[in-house]
Amino acid sequence: MGLTAGIVGLPNVGKSTLFNAITKAKVLAANYPFATIEPNIGVVEVPDERIDVLTEMYKPKKTIYTTFEFRDIAGLVKGASKGEGLGNQFLSHIRTCDAIVQVVRCFDDSNVIHVDGSIDPLRDIETIMIELIFADMEVIEKRLPKIRKRAELKLDKEAVIEYDILIKCNEALKDQKPIRALELSKDEEKVIKNFSFLTAKPMVYVCNVSDDELSDYSNNDYVTKVKELGDVNNSKTVVISAKIEQELGELEPEEREMFMEELGINRSGLDELVAVSYDLLGLKTFLTAGPQEVRAWTFRNGMKAPECAGIIHSDFQKGFIRAETISYEDLIKAGSEAKAKENGKFRLEGKDYVAKDGDVFHFRFNL
Secondary structure, three states, rough: EEEEEEOOOOOHHHHHHHHHHHHOOOOOOOOOOOOOOOOOOEEEEEHHHHHHHHHHOOOOEEEEOOOEEEEOOOOOOHHHHOOOOOOHHHHHHHOOOOOEEEEEEOOOOOOOOOOOOOOOOOHHHHHHHHHHHHHHHHHHHHHHHHEEEEEEEOOOOHHHHHHHHHHHHHHHHOOOOHHHHOOOOHHHHHHHHOOOOHOOEEEEEEEEEEEHHHOOOOOOHHHHHHHHHHHHHHOEEEEEHHHHHHHOOOOOOHHHHHHHHHHHHHHHHHHHHHHHHHHHHHHHEEEEEOOOOEEEEEOOOOOOOHHHHHOOOOOHHHHHEEEEEEEEEHHHHOOHHHHHHHHHOEEEEEOOEEEEOOEEEEEEEEO
């Protein structure tokens, strides 16, 4: 299941530095607008201690972590929805992402220029939000005339539903509210999904703070204001130092742990960002384990066993019979697969079983 997050923000807020850190890629991070033109793409492994433990238990030939794709998208300026700067490329690249990660600068440094001449993360967020809103409104205003007559005559039930939800979304956008802030029914969500609205996508605000504030940013007014806005906009907030993240990415695991301990942080900004992104997207992880391979797989919350089997291979879903299942906790507690089976901890689950985070599956299928 390929999942992507687009890293966005105004020029020179730390986007490319963060991207370099989380992908260990050498992407141009220049101190001037539009250093990034085409979206740089990097796939990162999602840290999961359970995979490490299962690898020790099974001694497999291969160990595969689940992955998350990040895209570093060109800096945005006012007027992007009308084609200013690199706006059109920016918006088209964002539409294909599952979530948006907006980096906002929350530190003062006279040596790093800001496109607007001063530091104001709320203004930066508003600049991007307005451009996303304008882009969504343009999509709606192009669609409404095409279905208005059918909706008003009430001859087409689907047209009526679509028209009503688009009007509802448009009214919210006019009030400068993102679509994700609306309370929508499942049917309404299904309708708007086809439009890939930018303001409907889950949003994570990444507050980029200075090195010395990372372990204690309680007195950073910029961060406080961003968190307050995130609560209102139904968005999450993560605090990082892009510079420190880049340094962490260049260290060996043991050195990394020591450096984090010195900094007074429990986990890296990347780990926090991935965890928050997973939570926002409603993602979970199931596991497969054996002598050939130990692997983590990403699935959406609420998926049933056959759908999870289909993530591995479509044939598994088509010919699904049963899922031999054990929770990760029960497997580790037993100490081995054989002991867990002796203890009756393995279960045979059918087509209606809703997968849980940490389930270890062995799928039975027949074609």
